Amino acid sequence: MNDTKENVMSQQDVLAKLIQDAANVYEKDASTLSGDTKIAEELGTKSLDVMGMTGLIENQFDVVIPLAEYGTYATLNDLATMIAEEA
Numbered sequence: 001m002n003d004t005k006e007n008v009m010s011q012q013d014v015l016a017k018l019i020q021d022a023a024n025v026y027e028k029d030a031s032t033l034s035g036d037t038k039i040a041e042e043l044g045t046k047s048l049d050v051m052g053m054t055g056l057i058e059n060q061f062d063v064v065i066p067l068a069e070y071g072t073y074a075t076l077n078d079l080a081t082m083i084a085e086e087a
Contacts, residue, residue, distance in 0.1 A: 009061075022037070025049050035076050036076075047067075050071070
């Protein structure tokens with residue numbers, strides 16, 4: 001009945017995983033993060049953290065985000081939307 005990929009994740013599923021990943025990488029309490037969390041302003045831009053997040057995204061979602069492109073996503077929602085569309 002469903003002609004799309006069976007393992008397609010919804011944007012909300014992707015966001016939930018991103019929040020957990022961001023909490024681990026940026027050493028934040030996941031309960032304080034949401035889709036509206038501003039990546040640069042609230043989480044930071046340390047290169048090791050950005051590399052950690054892009055690596056996790058590539059491994060979990062099979063989506064490659066160049067380090068320079070990661071900074072173009074303002075919020076976790078923006079990032080989750082792109083991943084859900086690409087994955």
